[in-house]
Amino acid sequence: MQPQLKSRVRCADREVGEVTKVIMDPLSFEVSHLVVSMDDAGERQVPIGAVQTVTDDLVQLRSSSSEVMSLPPFKRDDYVTLHEIEVPGLEKHVHVAPGEVLVPFPELERNVKRRTFFANLTYVMGLFIGLPLVFPVLKFVMKPMYAPFDNRWQKIGNVGKVKADDTGTQFEFKHKVKEAYLPEAEIEKNVWLVKATPALLEKVYQGKDMEFRDATGKTLWTNKKDVPYVAFSGKCPHLGCGFKWRKHKVLGPVFLCPCHVSIYDASGKVIEGPAPRPLDLLPIQVSESGEVQIIDMEFKAGTKTQSRMV
Amino acid sequence: MSHTPSAGTQPTVIEKVYDFVDERVGLKLLTAKMLNEAVPGGSRWAYVFGSVLLFIFIMQALTGVLLMLYYVPTADHAYASTQYILHDVDYGWFLLSYHFWGSTAMVVCVFAHMSQVFLWGAYKKPRELIWLVGLGLFAIVMGFGFTGYLLPWDQRAYWATTVGVEIMDKTPIIGDFISRLLKGGATPGQMTLSRFFVIHVMVLPASLMALAGLHLFLFRCAGPGGPFRGTPDELKAKTDYFFPRQIWKDIVGMAVVFACICALAFWEPVVLLDEATPDPGDYHPEPEWYFLFLFQHLRLQMFSGEFGQFLGALFFPSVLGALLVALPFIDRKPERNIFKRPIALTLWVLFMVSLLIFTVSAIINRDFLE
Numbered sequence: 001m002q003p004q005l006k007s008r009v010r011c012a013d014r015e016v017g018e019v020t021k022v023i024m025d026p027l028s029f030e031v032s033h034l035v036v037s038m039d040d041a042g043e044r045q046v047p048i049g050a051v052q053t054v055t056d057d058l059v060q061l062r063s064s065s066s067e068v069m070s071l072p073p074f075k076r077d078d079y080v081t082l083h084e085i086e087v088p089g090l091e092k093h094v095h096v097a098p099g100e101v102l103v104p105f106p107e108l109e110r111n112v113k114r115r116t117f118f119a120n121l122t123y124v125m126g127l128f129i130g131l132p133l134v135f136p137v138l139k140f141v142m143k144p145m146y147a148p149f150d151n152r153w154q155k156i157g158n159v160g161k162v163k164a165d166d167t168g169t170q171f172e173f174k175h176k177v178k179e180a181y182l183p184e185a186e187i188e189k190n191v192w193l194v195k196a197t198p199a200l201l202e203k204v205y206q207g208k209d210m211e212f213r214d215a216t217g218k219t220l221w222t223n224k225k226d227v228p229y230v231a232f233s234g235k236c237p238h239l240g241c242g243f244k245w246r247k248h249k250v251l252g253p254v255f256l257c258p259c260h261v262s263i264y265d266a267s268g269k270v271i272e273g274p275a276p277r278p279l280d281l282l283p284i285q286v287s288e289s290g291e292v293q294i295i296d297m298e299f300k301a302g303t304k305t306q307s308r309m310v
Numbered sequence: 311m312s313h314t315p316s317a318g319t320q321p322t323v324i325e326k327v328y329d330f331v332d333e334r335v336g337l338k339l340l341t342a343k344m345l346n347e348a349v350p351g352g353s354r355w356a357y358v359f360g361s362v363l364l365f366i367f368i369m370q371a372l373t374g375v376l377l378m379l380y381y382v383p384t385a386d387h388a389y390a391s392t393q394y395i396l397h398d399v400d401y402g403w404f405l406l407s408y409h410f411w412g413s414t415a416m417v418v419c420v421f422a423h424m425s426q427v428f429l430w431g432a433y434k435k436p437r438e439l440i441w442l443v444g445l446g447l448f449a450i451v452m453g454f455g456f457t458g459y460l461l462p463w464d465q466r467a468y469w470a471t472t473v474g475v476e477i478m479d480k481t482p483i484i485g486d487f488i489s490r491l492l493k494g495g496a497t498p499g500q501m502t503l504s505r506f507f508v509i510h511v512m513v514l515p516a517s518l519m520a521l522a523g524l525h526l527f528l529f530r531c532a533g534p535g536g537p538f539r540g541t542p543d544e545l546k547a548k549t550d551y552f553f554p555r556q557i558w559k560d561i562v563g564m565a566v567v568f569a570c571i572c573a574l575a576f577w578e579p580v581v582l583l584d585e586a587t588p589d590p591g592d593y594h595p596e597p598e599w600y601f602l603f604l605f606q607h608l609r610l611q612m613f614s615g616e617f618g619q620f621l622g623a624l625f626f627p628s629v630l631g632a633l634l635v636a637l638p639f640i641d642r643k644p645e646r647n648i649f650k651r652p653i654a655l656t657l658w659v660l661f662m663v664s665l666l667i668f669t670v671s672a673i674i675n676r677d678f679l680e
Binding site: 025026028084086087088089141142144145146147172175187190235238240241242259260261273274275276277298300301302309 | 339
């Protein structure tokens with residue numbers, strides 16, 4: 001047991017005083033010294049090694065009273081109290097308090113039954129407040145998340161801009177968007193047009209017309225396999241950056257995305273890099289005067305199969 | 311320490327106020343308790359990162375509040391208001407650049423702080439909870455970077471967000487919902503800007519303050535780890551308190567970081583690119599440098615295709631995150647000396663080297679794309 005404050009201290013020959021302070025070691029959390037008041041002769045700091053036995057109210061030392069008296073006087077300024085310093089866990093190891101300190105338990109609290117019931121009731125009340133909020137809050141934040149697709153035809157320019165077969169030409173256009181309560185705004189977007197030779201066209205459509213459907217599955221438009229103009233969404237199917245038509249040192253002219261270096265040929269097929277699927281074809285109409293219209297669709301990037309987002 | 315007046319002199323007004331407060335809240339004891347934290351093995355320059363991070367955060371909060379006096383988080387005004395801060399408001403360029411470089415300093419110091427805890431084995435029992443909360447703080451710091459990046463609404467902002475959210479979209483089952491929730495729609499727009507703004511200026515600062523408080527509380531419960539070498543007697547002989555030696559070192563650390571951020575803000579002030587638009591023009595999208603290694607490794611052939619991309623963008627980063635969370639529970643040996651923990655040392659070196667290689671190769675790759 002740890003020595004108690006106010007315990008009498010007895011040396012080998014006689015009683016010398018009482019324990020007034022206890023000094024703890026902040027690393028081992030053990031009592032390292034006792035401070036003994038020597039019955040009117042000042043305080044002495046006695047190492048715990050000198051203690052022979054400890055009982056409830058008595059500390060028996062091995063040394064003689066003269067040996068203890070010859071120890072240097074205790075220097076209070078070399079120490080701080082437990083309350084003034086932060087040594088995690090130290091307080092848990094102190095058992096030198098002179099006894100328990102008590103305050104009376106309030107009268108009203110003495111015979112309260114159903115403590116557990118009341119504790120649980122607070123959780124129930126919490127749920128009662130919180131649960132009804134879940135759905136409204138969810139709907140509140142979800143309002144703009146699933147906008148219907150915009151299937152309007154969009155004029156993007158004239159095919160006269162396309163200078164050569166089987167090369168990519170960028171068409172920039174303004175797309176009108178209306179977000180929430182905001183006035184309609186125009187954002188700049190772009191698609192890539194390729195005037196395909198029959199061989200390339202075969203590679204693009206593989207001999208089949210291409211159907212585009214709306215969200216309900218109704219056919220919106222069919223790209224005929226023999227119309228030589230194909231339009232690619234400007235969004236890279238890898239992770240959604242904007243790709244460009246560039247001359248590659250080894251592969252020649254290609255569609256190249258600068259983000260993660262996905263490379264596609266003029267038919268949109270992946271020839272190098274991390275993209276999971278070919279470039280996304282868009283519904284395209286070319287009038288007799290060469291005016292091009294597209295439906296501006298965007299597809300989720302990073303997936304093998306197309307899934308429309310816009 | 312003592313503010314009690316010496317005999318014969320009248321207490322000054324400050325002393326009276328101090329004593330008034332002390333009588334009611336125990337200020338002296340509280341101050342003592344805060345400052346007299348024993349640092350086993352003594353104060354060190356290596357311990358400054360935690361305090362420095364707190365300092366950087368406070369400065370980010372201050373500069374952030376000031377920037378909000380002019381900044382408007384709308385798609386049609388965000389860019390113009392940021393340009394206004396940069397070009398018209400007195401010292402606007404400095405405050406915005408300080409905020410920008412402050413975020414970089416934050417990431418650097420978080421890395422240093424985490425590396426140090428890892429190498430010192432300071433995440434081990436009884437400090438597991440400090441480590442876990444620290445990981446939460448790390449995630450918040452990254453979230454700050456990601457959301458703050460969008461706010462100027464220039465091309466860099468737009469594309470970093472587009473790609474970042476597309477990556478989240480690939481999370482199984484909840485990915486689509488989460489990315490739409492963040493974007494407030496199918497594509498980045500006004501709703502995205504509003505949401506990122508609220509996250510950046512309300513949600514994350516509140517979370518960071520709460521978690522940082524918890525981090526410090528847990529740190530005080532467990533106490534500093536101290537050096538991994540030395541007998542108890544040696545440690546005790548070198549032990550001092552948080553105040554004054556460690557606080558002095560911390561203050562010097564803060565001053566150095568402050569000077570570095572100011573210098574960077576001065577010599578490399580923020581320059582905006584063109585206003586955000588879904589047409590990148592000649593801009594080559596690229597994230598902030600501390601995300602470059604992630605960005606670059608997604609270029610690898612092994613991470614191509616839908617599955618490869620899932621592995622590279624989500625699976626491996628999640629595994630790394632999970633390993634960091636599990637670290638104090640996997641590595642339970644009490645040994646803290648890094649030179650006696652060969653696996654830990656090897657992993658750390660490997661991680662740092664690959665981080666360096668990928669970041670540098672992303673920078674080198676820039677030239678090939680021109």
